[in-house]
Amino acid sequence: MRRRSLLIAAVPAGLVTLAACGDGTSGSGKTTAPASPSPSASAVPPPKLVDGPLPAITAGTKFGEKPTVAKGPGEPSKDVAVKTVIAGNGRTIAENDFVQANYLGQIWSTAKVFDNSYDRHTPLLIQLAQGTIIDGWRYALAGRKVGSRVEMAIPPTWGYGKEGNPQAGIKGTDTLVFVIDVVDSFNSRSSAQGKPVPQDDAALPKVGTNTDGKAPSITIPKADPPKKLVSEYVLEGDGPELKAEQSVLCQFEGKVWDSGKTFQETYGSGRLAQFALQQMEQTVKGLAQGLTGKKVGSRVLVVVPADLGYGDNPPSDGMIKKDSTLVFSVDILAAM
Known part of the structure; x- marks a missing residue:
């Protein structure tokens, strides 16, 4: 059986499914993503986005390659640090879009990798929607372009809060580091292009x-x-x-x-x-x-x-x- 992400999100409100055809309500499918830990976690104010500090990517530096990321340099920012490492030229991502991406996530202080999609050889599909994924992803990916590699460091406030994520080995004090390769994005104006x-x-x-x-x-x-x-x-x-x-x-x-x-x-x-x-x-x-x-x-x-x-x-x-x-x-x- 193919291993799925450790971090499973609920279905966002922007989805419909055929499980209840004709009533227009949301269904019960699942999306794989860094899930918001609780509805109240999305009630925090938007973060300030800063350029750093961010740890170095020491190997796997090309888009689509599994990266190796160094331990965080000193103390992390109390804000969300985000940097476009490789600039893409695709569509600009907006909140509530669906994003197809490969990613690696690790803990700032130890460089311990808690999850990655590269080893599964399947990009995950997420929606940048409130209450669906951690707020750090929502704010840091909005405005980036498809084809970009983005690195970010997310403090607990915009990550998993004071409770952390014990299943993934994340404590409530951990700043998280992600490297994300944005493969594609979709919204309600998307069509097949065959x-x-x-x-x-x-x-x-x-x-x-x-x-x-x-x-x-x-x-x-x-x-x-x-x-x-x-x-x-x-x-x-x-x-x-x-x-x-x-x-x-x-x-x-x-x-x-x-x-x-x-x-x-x-x-x-x-x-x-x-x-x-x-x-x-x-x-x-x-x-x-x-x-x-x-x-x-x-x-x-x-x-x-x-x-x-x-x-x-x-x-x-x-x-x-x-x-x-x-x-x-x-x-x-x-x-x-």
Whole structure:
């Protein structure tokens, strides 16, 4: 089993999932991140950001390489020290964005590494949202650009507070040092950026190929729906293929074939969806199966027959019936 981060965050308010399709509420998936220790921890005032002091990066100095970081030089700052070690030229990160990044975290006074994503060979995916991650990350990463390596030193006030994080071996007096390689970022205006794939089957819905973050059009033919699961590229990305044990961050819209009505979507809502494919197997099995094996960066049309959808347990709003075929357009933004 792949080892996950020691630091697990709850689902931020900016997420929706399909576990409760049609009600627009947040779901129960998980995001891996340096979690906020308690809701009250985010009530502290914003820190002053200063240039140092910061310990030296002594090895692994290139973007994407696992760094080796020296012990903190003397006493740490009482403010949040942050420095862009390598400047990227990608999109500027804002609070509430999702950030995909590799990171290493260690304790200032001992140089003891308490967690890193480099050894897992999988970047973590976090949202810079209040109450979701430690405040030091929120303030120090906002305004940085994708492609940057950022080093920061975070005092307890903007880290884990007086309680620390015993699971990670962090005391309530420890200043934390992080080196973070920002791989990508996403927000509610993000779209898949793959190459258009011909949609030649007149018996299937046609999905728009716009990449401006707005909802693509979905035109459902006036015909009987297919009896078997359909999963087709609309835009084919060049990222890795989704595996059944992964979670996906996406934009999506779901329609009922017969009525053409939208029962849930993220476009225009200011939110993204994140869910584990294995969890989705318990709710809309066809959607999980239709996304498995598809490439990150793609827009996918998934047509789910009733027996692979909600079956005999449709949502209570009445829009989806027991025999409803569902049509999804899904932009696969990231996976972990």
